Amino acid sequence: MTNKSGLPISKPTALVHKPMELNLKEFSKAVGKGGIDFFFGKWDSLAGDGVEALSALGLAENASEKGWWLVFRSLLQAIKNLVDEKTEIEPKHFNLKPLKNGIEQALENSHLILNQKFFNHPDKDPIIQAVKPAFLDWLKQCNLSEADAIAISDRLPIYFAAALHDEWRRHAKDYAGLKEQLDTPFTQANDRLQAWFRYGTWLQKQVEEPMFLEAFSLKRVYVPLRAYYKRKVEGQKAEEVEPRLTNRDNFERVVIELDKELETWLNKAHKDDAIRLISGSPGSGKSSFAKMFAANLAETDKIRVLFIPLHHFNPADDLIDAVGKFVQMDGILPHNPLAPDYRDSRLLIIFDGLDELAMQGKIAEKIAQDFVREVQRTVDRLNQRELCLQVLIAGRELAVQANETDFRKEGQILHVLPYFVPEDKRKNYVDTNQLLEQDQRQNWWQNYGAVSGYGYTGLPNELDQGNLTEITAQPLLNYLVALSLRRGELTFSQDTNLNAIYNDLLKAIYERGWAGHQHRAIQGIEEKDFIRILEEIALAAWHGNGRTTTVRDIQSHCDNSNLKNLLKRFQEGFQDDAKASITRLMTAFYFRQSGHNDSGDKTFEFTHKSFGEYLTARRIVEEVRYIHRKLEARDDDPYEDWDERRALHRWALVCGSTAMDEYLFEFVLDEMGLHYQKKPENVAKWQDTLCHLISFMLKHGMPMERLEPRPNFQEENRQARNAEEALLAVLNSCARLTEKLSEIKWHSDDAFGTWISRLHGQRVRFDVFCLSCLSFLDLGGCELRSKDFYLANFKQANLTLADLGEVNLQDANLYKANLEKANLYKASLEGVCLALANLARVNLEEANLKGADFVEGNLEKANLYNANLEGVALVVANLKGADLEGTNLARANLEGADLEGANLARANLAGADLQGANLENTNLEGANLEGAILYGTILESKVTISSQETES
Structure with missing residues (x-):
């Protein structure tokens, strides 16, 4: 044909x-479902049960x-x-x-x-x-x-x-x-x-x-994404490559159009290059891209494509078996496309949400790594003779970073770029086709204006400022901003943070339920109660896999949080059970049904995981407020039966099941910021309460024996660790706002060191979350010898008299930290930020400080004997009386530094910039000053210097 x-x-x-053959039984059954005859124009019969009725009529x-x-x-x-x-x-x-x-x-x-x-x-x-x-x-x-x-x-x-x-x-x-x-x-x-x-x-x-x-x-609103991949610069030494384009490993960032790059990869169809990873931040559009890419391929029908959301996928099985179970679970396909008998000549599998395999802390992070390696093994096995399988994996940055070492070929990892890259940051990329010149926010708002009927021709001017510039550069967040702008209730300013926008969204959802066609599930429910239940739903999802939960889990969480009565109020007006009421409530927010769990319970999921993270952050901050209020009441009323153990038990219920990560922490920080804007004194009080709870916990332990049912020891230990880390993180969120030292009472010199080692555990990726929460912490006199603080954040921390001998502080942030009289003997501080830090009388003997930033740092009388400060920035630093004998300061920037009375005997200052430095009474005997820049340097007669030639 x-x-x-x-x-x-x-x-x-x-x-x-x-003429017809009337099957009365079937006809009555079909019509009874809809209740109305098809031809009388009633909806239920129009396209649904009317079909069965017509079949019955023959x-x-x-x-x-x-x-x-x-x-x-x-x-x-x-x-x-x-x-x-x-x-x-x-x-x-x-x-x-x-x-x-x-x-x-x-x-x-x-x-x-x-x-x-x-x-x-x-x-x-x-x-x-x-x-x-x-x-x-x-x-x-x-x-x-x-x-x-x-x-x-x-x-x-x-x-x-x-x-x-x-x-x-x-x-x-x-x-x-x-x-x-x-x-x-x-x-x-x-x-x-x-x-x-x-x-x-x-x-x-x-x-x-x-x-x-x-x-x-x-x-209708989608805007194609841009991305970059890292390309190694070959044949050049690191110092010869333009620094703006590279990192320490000598890579440059090459900008590409994401869809075209992947189409080229598919068309090349090389069996030894069959995997690509897409890395992006929350709301960056990576999942939307994955769906659009799959849909476009399906429309052209050039290659079979299978799209798998990983929060619906069991990674514990053999990959081929797991794919088979997935496609059969909801009747997606009647066959396993990876099975030998059904294998197509070409198949692309898109796995979306790698981070969703890593929701239970380090154990699940290992699961994610194992999953990626299983994908590699399967791809290699199936592509032995010729290419038949290609795989695209999308996930948040941290999940992808954990697998970077397995993907070193150029272009294997593609990093999603935002809609807008400021002009001063574009110089950090190799952008041959000037792709970053385009502000894609304008395209998105044009699309949105057309389909919504609001007529926007580009990004509204009031949104192009402050924090909103970054927020509107992300596809999902752009849409949330648009919703708030339409409501007209939120005043946008340069200080508006993401949580304020989410809060406005919550109000919109609630009001939408009350407007004309009110949701029966929230009739008679106040806004605060509506939000409170949503927070508990989010907590149940966080304790699951981060996105999905069941009605049974929600009921259990509400029971634990004394919300039984509130939950019952959601049943008013219904003659059915609580499950139906909760289901109706969830349809008022951004949930969708997503199948069944292993027990057969219906599962519901947030349409975007960020919604759940925001609500979870609200719940955590509210728990801090509640605990502080109850402990404060205890202090005022001796009959109040609240104490620290009860507070820590509640905290374990909220934060024990799942480890906090950087993404949730950002929402906690923004939520705490909203409270700080209203009442800064409250946040300061909460900071003190959290310090007290940590001190109590370190002395007496977490009261995990109060959990019901009580888990086994290993699970108790895991939940205790998660709860303790969350205490530290939330304390840090308070301190970042108050900029006040968190003065925890350490019961011994090694108390903090022992605790941070427990939280730190075995490093499985470059950054460790708990180490990012150490700013504004009072660690004076603490014993921290030989600790791993790589990439740690000690901004404005107090480390006076602390023993940091042989610690690894590589790339750590010690901005404005107080290290006076601290011991840093043989410490590794390569690439550390010590700008404005106080290191007076610090011991840095034989320490490695290569590439460190000491701009305006105070190193008066510091001991830097034989230390490595190659390429260090010591601009306007105070080095009066410092011992720099034998120190390597090659190519260091000492412009405007005060080195009066310093000992630089035998120091290597080759190529160093000493313009405007004060070298009065400095000992430079035996120092290497070859190629050093000494313009405007103060060189008094008392300076001891060798006869080597210098540029002056």
Whole structure:
């Protein structure tokens, strides 16, 4: 059969003139579900149970009439699916007969032929354009805005294609006659090819589904992403490469268009280069890109593509078996595409959410690494002879960084770039095609203005300032800003943080539930209670895998948090159980049902994990406020039965199950910042309370024996560690705002060192979260010898008299830290930031300080004997009386430094910049000053210097 030939459809003879075989039992059953006869225009029967009723009547005996019913039913089902997604529309309140008549008229005038071309791309058939006007008019009659009506009707094509697949599959026996006269992909292909055809349509439909609670879809506002990969600079020494383009490992960042880069990789199809990783921050658009990329590939049908969200995937199995279980779980495919008998010549698997395998701390992080290595092994095994499998893995930066060492080929890891890169930062990239010149925020707002009906032609001027510049550079956050801007309740300023925007979003969701078509689940519920329940739902999800939870888990968390009565209030107005009430509540926020867990319970997930992280952060900060208030009341009332053990028990319930990470901490910090803006004195008090709790905990331990049911020792220990780390992190969030030292009472000199070693554990990646939370900490006199503080943040910490001998402080931040009289003998401080730090009388003998930043640091009378300060920045530093004998200061920047009375005997100052430095009474005997710059240097007669030539 050619594309032009085929089967013309024809409208069935009118019901009253059609002889029929009436199966009363089946007819009653079908009509009973909807409750209304199909032809009277009632919605439930229009496209759902009406199909069963018509089958029971035995209508449409010839193939042309059955073809008409196939298209008609599919159109109706597609329209019903679109309308069901828009909760503002209640079809029973509107006349559906004109819509049905419009569809029938369009079909009569279309001269539609069922053939290969139609079934290959039903979404592109002219029948869709013929039906759209009637659908659009009906949507407007439902009181939708012009923009919303257009946005919904524009999504009809792919919804029709999906409905056509479902209709054929679900009612195959109704269309048996078609198979005898029609040669289509449905009848010609085997079950496996049909499944791929159906799944490809499903992928395309995913990007056309409504974005959050909007009428428009992701596809309508999507802006293609840019990214960069690291390229090693070959054949040059590090000092010869322009520093702005490279890091210490001598790499440069090369900017590319992400979709084109991956298309090129797919087309090359090299069996030894079959894996790519996409790394991006929360809200950077990596998941949206993965969906769009999969949908576009499915539409072209050049390569089979399988999209797997990793929070729905069990990584514990063999990869081939795990993929098989995944595709069969929700009926995605009837076969395992990696099994030998069903393997296609080319398959791309997109795994999205690598970080979602790492939600239970370091153990799960190991699972993520094991998963990636299993992917590598499987890809290598299947591609031994020729390429048949390629894999794309997307995840947050930290999850990808943990696997960087396994992917060293150029371009294997692609880092997503934001919509906007400020001009002063563009110089850090190799951007041959000037891709970064474009501010993609303008494109996004143009798209959004068109589909939303708000008419934006670009980024509003009031959003291009302060923190908002960074926020609007991220796709997801851009959308949240747009929602708040539309509400007009939040005043945007350069200090507006992300949590303020999320808080405004919560208010919008609550008010939306109260406006006209109020959610029954929140009738009579105050806003604070609505948010409180959502926080508990988020906590339940965090204690699970970070995104997903069940009604049973929510009920359990509410019981533990004394929210039973509040939960019961959500049941008012219902005659069903709490589970139904919670389900209705969750539909008021950004949740979706996502299948069942191993116990058979329905699971719900946040549409974006960031929503859950924000609500969890609110819950954690609220716990701090509650604990402080109860302990304060205890101090005022001796009959109050609260004490530190009870406080720590509650803290363990909130923060013990899952380890906090950098992403959640950012939300905690912003949430604490909102409290600080309102009442800074409260945050200062909370800081003192947390210091006291940590001191108590270090002396008496976490009261894990109070957990019910009590877990085994290993699990107790894991949860205790998580809770303790969270205490340190939240304390640090307070200190960063108050800029006040956190004065914890250490019960021994080694108390902090022992504790931080417990929290630190075995390093499995470059950065360790707990080490980023040490700023503003009072560690005076602490014993910290030989500790690993690589990349630690000691900003403005007090380390006076601390023993830091032989510690690793490489790339640590010691900005404005007080290290007076500290011992740093043989310490490694390469690349450390010591700007404005106080190192008076510090012992840095034989320490490695290569590339360190001492700008304006105080090193008066410090001992730097034989230390390595190659390339160090000591601009305007105070080195009066410092012992720098034998020190390596090659290429160091000592511009304006005060070296009066310093001992630089035998020091290596080759190529050092000493412009404007004070060298009065300095001992430079035997020093190497070859190529040193001494313009404007104060060289008094008392200076001891060798006879070597100097530039002066």
